[in-house]
Amino acid sequence: MFKKIQIPGSKSITQRALICASLAEGESILINPLISEDTLLLIKALKKLGVQIEIKDEKIIVKGNNGKFVSNGKKEIYMGNNGTGIRFLITLSCFYPDDIILTGNERMKNRPVNELVECLKSVGFNIQYLEKKGFPPVLIKKSSTFNQAPNILDARLTPSTLKISSSKSSQFVSSLLLSGVLFKNGVKIVINEDIPSKPYIDITLKVMEDFGVKVIKNSSTFFLPPSTYKPQKYIIEGDFSSASYFLSVPFFLNREIVVEDINYNNSLQPDKNFINVLKKMGAKVEITDNSIKVFPGELNGIEVDMNKMPDVVPTLAVLSSIAKGKTVIKNIGHLRFKESDRIFAIKKNLKKIGIDVEAGKDFLKISGNKQKILNTKKKIMIETFNDHRIAMSFALFKLSGLNIEFDNYECVNKSFPYFWQKFNKILDRNF
Numbered sequence: 001m002f003k004k005i006q007i008p009g010s011k012s013i014t015q016r017a018l019i020c021a022s023l024a025e026g027e028s029i030l031i032n033p034l035i036s037e038d039t040l041l042l043i044k045a046l047k048k049l050g051v052q053i054e055i056k057d058e059k060i061i062v063k064g065n066n067g068k069f070v071s072n073g074k075k076e077i078y079m080g081n082n083g084t085g086i087r088f089l090i091t092l093s094c095f096y097p098d099d100i101i102l103t104g105n106e107r108m109k110n111r112p113v114n115e116l117v118e119c120l121k122s123v124g125f126n127i128q129y130l131e132k133k134g135f136p137p138v139l140i141k142k143s144s145t146f147n148q149a150p151n152i153l154d155a156r157l158t159p160s161t162l163k164i165s166s167s168k169s170s171q172f173v174s175s176l177l178l179s180g181v182l183f184k185n186g187v188k189i190v191i192n193e194d195i196p197s198k199p200y201i202d203i204t205l206k207v208m209e210d211f212g213v214k215v216i217k218n219s220s221t222f223f224l225p226p227s228t229y230k231p232q233k234y235i236i237e238g239d240f241s242s243a244s245y246f247l248s249v250p251f252f253l254n255r256e257i258v259v260e261d262i263n264y265n266n267s268l269q270p271d272k273n274f275i276n277v278l279k280k281m282g283a284k285v286e287i288t289d290n291s292i293k294v295f296p297g298e299l300n301g302i303e304v305d306m307n308k309m310p311d312v313v314p315t316l317a318v319l320s321s322i323a324k325g326k327t328v329i330k331n332i333g334h335l336r337f338k339e340s341d342r343i344f345a346i347k348k349n350l351k352k353i354g355i356d357v358e359a360g361k362d363f364l365k366i367s368g369n370k371q372k373i374l375n376t377k378k379k380i381m382i383e384t385f386n387d388h389r390i391a392m393s394f395a396l397f398k399l400s401g402l403n404i405e406f407d408n409y410e411c412v413n414k415s416f417p418y419f420w421q422k423f424n425k426i427l428d429r430n431f
Contacts, residue, residue, distance in 0.1 A: 004258045004291075005246045005422060009034040009236035010269060011415045014060075015084050016204055017234055018042055019092065019178045020211040022051040024064035024229035028211075031235045032261075033060045037413045042085040045077045049096055064231060067182045071097040079104045079136075081339055081386070081414070083111045086136060087171040090116055091179040093140045094125045101130065103137035107386065110135060111337055116172035119164040163190045169334065170195050173222075174204040180224040181213060189222040199270035199308050206268050210234060238262035240271035242416050243292070244315040245392045247278065249426060250296035251322060252399035260291045270309045277304055277316060281323060301325035301368055306332050310342075313364075314393035317346045321355045322400070323368040333362030339414070340385035349382050349394055353402070373400055380404045388414040395423055 009032040018039070021028035033039065035055065043053050043060070050070050052063035077093075077100060079086040086102050090113060093100040103109075114134030117127050126141040166172040173191055180187050195201070205215050205222075212230030216223040238261045249257050264272050264287045275285055275292065280302050284295040301323045306313050313332055320327035335342040347359040354376060356367040382404055384391045388411045397404050412419040 004260055006260050007238045007242045010239040012203055013236050014039055015042055016207040019088055020207055020229050021062035022046050022064050023067050023181055024231045025066035026231035028062045028231040029233045030060040033236045036415050036417050038082040041080050041082045045089055048075050048077055069096045074099040076101040081105050081107050084171055087175045088178055091175040094120055095182045098142050100140045101137055108136050115166050116175055119162055161188045161190055165192045166195045170198055170200045173201050177204050181227045186225045191220055203268050237267055240269045241311040244274045244312045247294050248315055248319055248396055250294050251299055252396050254296045256295050258291050258293045271312050273309055274312045299323040301327040303328040305330055310335050314346055314389045317366060318393045318396050320366040321350055321368055322370040327366045329364040331362055340387035345385045345390050352380050376402055382406045384408045384411050386411045388412045392419055398427055
């Protein structure tokens with residue numbers, strides 16, 4: 001009998017939908033959103049900017065202001081380690097009629113924002129780094145012309161073209177796109193071709209279109225004509241990043257599993273391609289309209305480019321440790337700028353377990369050794385580096401009987417607050 005697991009809504013889509021709903025004209029209802037630390041930080045920030053938002057019956061109700069922000073004094077907004085949220089807010093905050101400081105925790109202060117900030121500064125916005133150049137916290141100062149002559153502001157800050165080099169994150173482009181409706185005369189965004197995680201831009205475009213804003217796109221240019229978001233009742237699809245941990249369970253527990261409320265065939269989430277990685281490693285997988293079944297079996301090491309799905313690299317690394325042969329995970333340099341330096345975190349923790357790992361600037365080489373893992377009896381403390389994905393992926397080793405603990409169990413609250421509740425049911429064979 002297959003055991004069934006339900007997963008939360010997509011973190012990526014929830015945050016994009018919150019921005020679109022906040023800038024829409026009227027009330028939107030987000031159904032099946034991810035209610036997590038990152039979501040709550042973004043909601044709190046948007047409320048500080050005057051957007052009315054309420055969480056009720058596991059739905060998020062947003063009364064959008066159509067981008068008409070009311071002056072309410074200088075704001076300081078704390079975003080923890082929500083890199084997506086702070087980057088989305090940088091562009092949006094440029095249109096708030098008072099000064100805004102965007103800040104976060106110590107790790108956030110080492111997550112780059114320079115490419116986005118320099119792009120916005122180049123067209124007249126006044127943004128200052130308060131500590132280290134290129135990183136939060138940033139001060140976004142209102143224009144001196146804002147209250148005197150808004151029409152002058154519109155003319156000066158509505159460029160025909162925004163050019164951005166976005167080598168560290170696709171989120172910079174998504175930030176410009178999501179708040180592009182605030183450029184009253186429309187805007188053209190020209191990007192470079194080597195953006196990591198580019199499929200996440202497609203998710204941004206899809207959510208924008210679902211809220212009534214159509215972007216005209218070619219390979220390196222996006223044109224956003226004068227547009228207004230329309231309020232929606234919007235269903236958030238299940239999160240493939242969160243699903244990856246449970247899709248990996250059969251290879252540690254020797255037991256079939258079904259992950260429900262997830263639509264492989266219609267999703268734009270790049271992490272759905274984790275399924276194809278599993279198949280390449282030799283896994284047997286069955287896909288239906290609303291679920292994915294995975295069967296236990298032996299996995300083989302592979303060579304794979306994970307540039308487009310970085311969030312499941314920790315899961316793949318853990319799987320690679322029990323696969324037969326060597327796995328090469330390449331083109332992942334941008335993982336060094338996530339919630340932690342994930343390449344470093346993965347290497348350090350796999351070595352603690354006794355796995356042979358080689359790490360470079362943008363790759364990992366992992367030699368699988370399932371027998372060594374099964375024979376390991378010592379207690380091992382996993383260093384999460386306060387990174388939710390490190391904690392959730394390395395939890396899989398518990399299913400093989402390893403005596404492991406974590407220096408921070410609560411870091412999963414960032415994206416999957418009830419992860420341990422679901423995982424412990426699997427660990428106890430009670431699901």
